[in-house]
Amino acid sequence: MSRAEAVDLPDDGAPRTPDRLRRLPSRLLSQLTTRSDRLITEGLARADARKWHYAVLASLREYGPGSQATLSRRTGIYRSDMVSVLNELAERDLVERSPDPDDRRRNTITISPRGRRHLRRLDKVLDDLHDELLAPLDPAERGQFVGLLTRLLDHHTRIS
């Protein structure tokens, strides 16, 4: 057929991504995030966990017990989604949900010893997964990367 196709196929027959697209930060971000999410989700699944579990457990560990609404604000998980996350954690005896006597609208969520152990395990799992995620970067570059991301995210959360 016509050589028209050759335009697409550099040398090896691989289709080429347009330059405009390859350099687009928003696109790089979303493509990388897709892969990162997959990596993390699959890794955590192997430990019978999901990222939300980690977020809640970490929040409980660092700031102590809290209501579902508090947890929601600390982790960024929507309070409507928090319900099922806590169900999953409670099923596994990683947290305890008990009514708050001081405010009867609230549940107080507490991490259990088992939850603490699980959290330690997840810390390790996530550490390894991030090693895989950031494999091409040396330690200094990883620091840079986190720094840049943090500044950007801070900027856009203050704004909103």
Add this chain to the structure above:
Amino acid sequence: MSRAEAVDLPDDGAPRTPDRLRRLPSRLLSQLTTRSDRLITEGLARADARKWHYAVLASLREYGPGSQATLSRRTGIYRSDMVSVLNELAERDLVERSPDPDDRRRNTITISPRGRRHLRRLDKVLDDLHDELLAPLDPAERGQFVGLLTRLLDHHTRIS
């Protein structure tokens, strides 16, 4: 009301994100991408466009006409989703879909003059949006950021 709550509320009453979470690259990535996607999607919507429109138009502009499958590979859009993207583009007379005489399974997609004009407009729109996205970074840092993202993405696309 016990001072237990004070642990959560730094000084100003704002809920605090756990350290473990704040430093987690995968989390920074996905949070930032959420905001970035929203910014870009809304910005493009104001120009009656979506990101896939841009991807397809850019691909056609840089590598010339191609089949839907080729476009799919060049842009990363799934071929199942490509159908409706091309419908939208064709509706707006930005591309033309014509049967390929050499291979009757294929459609050949061509960008129209109008499509070229639209692409130029979108280039500008995206440029402005990325200025907003990367506002906190100076030019050198923007370069660093794109460089790091590119290396990470390349790594993970080679692997897969």
Add this chain to the structure above:
DNA sequence: GTACATCGTTAGTGGGACTAACGCAATCGG
């Protein structure tokens, strides 16, 4: 010629972010 691969297309899945509305409990302004 027969097996296999590719093309465009339709339909549908699963997950994540987010909204709406609910009943109930607490707090605030008058």
Add this chain to the structure above:
DNA sequence: CCGATTGCGTTAGTCCCACTAACGATGTAC
């Protein structure tokens, strides 16, 4: 003290996105 407002947990449902399954039609390889 009372009525309005605000915050709580919960259910249901929306929208968008990456992705899969299967299809009939066509092309390619053995």
